Amino acid sequence: MRSAFPLVRTPHPVPEAERASILAAPGFGRHFTDHMASAVWTPEVGWHDHGVSALRPFSLHPSAAVLHYAQEVFEGLKAYRHDDGSVWLFRPERNARRFARSAERMALPTLPEDDFLAGIEALVRADEPWVPAATGERSLYLRPFMFAAESFLGVRPAERVVYSVIACPAEPYFPSGDNGVTLWVSTSYTRAGQGGTGDSKCGGNYGAGLAAQVEAERHGCDQVLYLDGAGEQGCVEESGAMNLFLITSDGELVTPALGTILEGVTRDTVLTLAPEYGLTPVARPVTFEELREGLADGTITEAFASGTAAVLTSVVGIKGEGYAWTVGTGKQGERTAALRERVLGIQYGRVEDSHGWLRRVV
Numbered sequence: 001m002r003s004a005f006p007l008v009r010t011p012h013p014v015p016e017a018e019r020a021s022i023l024a025a026p027g028f029g030r031h032f033t034d035h036m037a038s039a040v041w042t043p044e045v046g047w048h049d050h051g052v053s054a055l056r057p058f059s060l061h062p063s064a065a066v067l068h069y070a071q072e073v074f075e076g077l078k079a080y081r082h083d084d085g086s087v088w089l090f091r092p093e094r095n096a097r098r099f100a101r102s103a104e105r106m107a108l109p110t111l112p113e114d115d116f117l118a119g120i121e122a123l124v125r126a127d128e129p130w131v132p133a134a135t136g137e138r139s140l141y142l143r144p145f146m147f148a149a150e151s152f153l154g155v156r157p158a159e160r161v162v163y164s165v166i167a168c169p170a171e172p173y174f175p176s177g178d179n180g181v182t183l184w185v186s187t188s189y190t191r192a193g194q195g196g197t198g199d200s201k202c203g204g205n206y207g208a209g210l211a212a213q214v215e216a217e218r219h220g221c222d223q224v225l226y227l228d229g230a231g232e233q234g235c236v237e238e239s240g241a242m243n244l245f246l247i248t249s250d251g252e253l254v255t256p257a258l259g260t261i262l263e264g265v266t267r268d269t270v271l272t273l274a275p276e277y278g279l280t281p282v283a284r285p286v287t288f289e290e291l292r293e294g295l296a297d298g299t300i301t302e303a304f305a306s307g308t309a310a311v312l313t314s315v316v317g318i319k320g321e322g323y324a325w326t327v328g329t330g331k332q333g334e335r336t337a338a339l340r341e342r343v344l345g346i347q348y349g350r351v352e353d354s355h356g357w358l359r360r361v362v
C-alpha cells in the first residue's frame with residue numbers, strides 16, 4: 001500500500017518577492033524550496049514517520065555511519081511546468097527502480113517504488129510555486145536520497161536509515177548551454193570496475209570522481225571522460241555526471257553498454273527515440289582506439305552526453321595527455337540538436353508525449 005506523506009506547512013516560507021527573484025536566475029543547486037519530504041527506517045518498524053515539513057538541517061551524531069562509510073544513495077529528476085500551468089514528472093518510475101537497485105547494492109533498505117513516487121509528488125505539491133516557468137529551460141530539480149543515520153563505529157549496514165527529498169529551482173547544468181562541452185580523458189583515475197558500484201547512484205562514486213574533475217578543469221575541460229581499468233587499451237565508459245553517445249556517418253547512435261556505468265533515464269529515452277531520427281541505437285563496448293580513429297577519419301560525426309541535469313549536451317572536444325580532438329564541426333550537430341529539442345519538447349509539453357512518459361502532479 002502506498003504511504004501518505006502528510007504535509008505540515010512551514011510557518012516561515014521564503015517571502016514571495018524573494019522567491020520571484022530566485023526563480024528569475026536560480027542557477028543550479030544553490031537555492032532550495034520551503035519543504036522537504038522524509039521517512040525513517042529501522043529494522044523493527046520498517047519505514048515510518050513519512051511526511052513533508054519545513055526544510056531543516058539534520059541533526060547527526062558524529063559517529064553517524066554515513067559520515068564514515070559513505071552508505072548513501074541518491075537520485076535526480078525534474079518537475080516541469082507546462083504552458084497551461086500544470087506540473088509534470090518525466091519517467092519517475094525509472095528513477096524509483098534505479099533508487100531501489102542502488103539501495104540494494106549499498107545494503108540499504110528498499111523504499112517501495114510507490115512511496116518513492118508519493119514522497120516526490122507530495123513535495124512538488126507543497127512547493128508548487130517554486131516550479132519555474134519553462135523559459136530558459138528552467139525546472140524544479142528534485143533530489144531524493146537515503147543515508148545511514150545510525151550512530152556507531154563498526155562496519156555493517158546501519159539500522160537507522162533516513163530517506164529524504166529536497167528540491168531546488170534550476171537552470172541548465174552547463175552555463176555554456178548549446179555551445180557544448182569539452183571532455184578530459186583521464187588516464188590517472190578510473191570510475192568503476194566489475195563488481196564495484198559503477199552502476200549505482202551512490203555518493204561515493206561522485207566523491208571519488210572529484211580529483212578527476214579537478215584534473216579536467218586544470219586542462220580547461222568541463223568534465224571527465226572515464227576509461228575502464230585497461231586505460232587507452234580499453235573502453236570508454238561515461239562522463240562524471242552523464243552518459244556518452246556517438247553518432248556515426250553510417251547512421252548509428254552508439255553508447256557504451258551497461259555494466260559498470262549508470263543506467264541513465266535520459267540515455268534510455270534517447271535510445272528509444274533514435275529510430276524516429278533515422279538512427280540505429282547500439283549499446284556495446286566502445287574502445288578508446290575506435291573513438292580516436294572515428295574522430296580522426298570523420299566516421300564519428302557528432303557526440304553528446306546525456307543526463308537529467310545535463311539533458312543532452314553536445315561534446316565538441318575531447319582532450320587527453322598530448323592530444324586535443326575536435327568532434328565533427330566543433331559545434332552542436334544537427335541530429336544532437338533534433339534529439340535534444342524532442343526530449344525537451346516532451347518534457348515541457350510542447351510536443352506529443354507519444355511514449356506516455358509524463359506523469360502529472362499538479
Ligand code: COI
Pocket residue numbers: 075076077206241307308309310
Ligand atoms: C543528474 O543528472 O541528475 C545527476 O545526478 C548528475 C549530477 C548533478 C550529479
